[in-house]
Amino acid sequence: MLNEKEPDDFLAHVFDTCLTLHAEHTMNASTFSARVTASTLTDPYAIVASAVGTLAGPLHGGANEEVIEMLDEIGSVENVRPFLDAKLASKSKIMGFGHRVYKVKDPRAAILQRLAEQLFDKLGGDLSYDIAVELEQAVSEKLGDRGIYPNVDFYSGLVYKRMESTDLFTPIFAIARVAGWLAHWKEQLETNRIYRPTQVYIGEHDRPYIPAENR
Numbered sequence: 001m002l003n004e005k006e007p008d009d010f011l012a013h014v015f016d017t018c019l020t021l022h023a024e025h026t027m028n029a030s031t032f033s034a035r036v037t038a039s040t041l042t043d044p045y046a047i048v049a050s051a052v053g054t055l056a057g058p059l060h061g062g063a064n065e066e067v068i069e070m071l072d073e074i075g076s077v078e079n080v081r082p083f084l085d086a087k088l089a090s091k092s093k094i095m096g097f098g099h100r101v102y103k104v105k106d107p108r109a110a111i112l113q114r115l116a117e118q119l120f121d122k123l124g125g126d127l128s129y130d131i132a133v134e135l136e137q138a139v140s141e142k143l144g145d146r147g148i149y150p151n152v153d154f155y156s157g158l159v160y161k162r163m164e165s166t167d168l169f170t171p172i173f174a175i176a177r178v179a180g181w182l183a184h185w186k187e188q189l190e191t192n193r194i195y196r197p198t199q200v201y202i203g204e205h206d207r208p209y210i211p212a213e214n215r
């Protein structure tokens with residue numbers, strides 16, 4: 001359905017592994033969204049919709065598309081280090097690296113990298129992969145001491161691209177994660193209480209109201 005081709009057993013296995021790896025991953029941003037939405041006792045369609053909105057952001061599930069764009073922009077193995085230096089000089093983030101929890105290489109990235117290699121062995125190599133490996137090496141030299149290593153999105157895009165489903169990275173991620181979001185929905189309902197965090201206001205008190213046209 002993703003590329004209008006019948007997969008062989010190997011491709012089916014690769015895709016299955018990807019879906020399993022992405023299915024659930026504790027309290028990430030989209031799962032948190034799903035739980036907050038679930039806690040209002042709305043329906044599962046609304047829960048999944050709110051989680052998808054969160055997943056699509058480039059700091060979350062949208063990162064793998066940005067990784068592919070970045071590898072295309074780098075264009076050659078020789079350009080990896082000049083590209084990285086320019087990005088770091090402008091304080092830009094390198095997509096597919098860093099994680100709030102993992103301060104080592106994301107274990108899912110290691111599995112996806114192996115899958116990517118198997119895919120390239122079977123279907124033919126991809127320059128983007130050589131660029132990615134060099135980028136991982138260069139980033140670990142420059143940012144490894146700050147715990148910034150490849151996350152799940154770094155190699156997943158390469159796998160999906162080789163499987164010819166380029167524009168569907170976030171939907172594929174969502175297909176997998178629906179299982180986790182709905183498991184959290186059921187768990188939330190077992191002891192539900194609506195999420196209602198407090199906030200700490202640190203601004204000025206007793207400010208006069210100024211009509212919008214006078215501001």
Ligand SMILES: CC(C)(COP(=O)(O)OP(=O)(O)OC[C@H]1O[C@@H](n2cnc3c(N)ncnc32)[C@H](O)[C@@H]1OP(=O)(O)O)[C@@H](O)C(=O)NCCC(=O)NCCS
Binds near residue numbers: 059063092099152
């Ligand atoms: C995933 C991510 C959002 C985690 O964020 P976080 O733990 O809150 O970390 P922060 O965004 O606060 O960054 C902490 C520091 O590390 C740096 N950093 C984090 N990820 C970085 C990256 N990918 N490239 C360069 N620097 C990075 C930040 O610039 C910041 O530096 P500073 O302290 O000098 O300001 C973050 O690493 C990121 O934006 N990565 C790129 C997007 C991505 O791949 N997302 C998919 C996640 S699975």
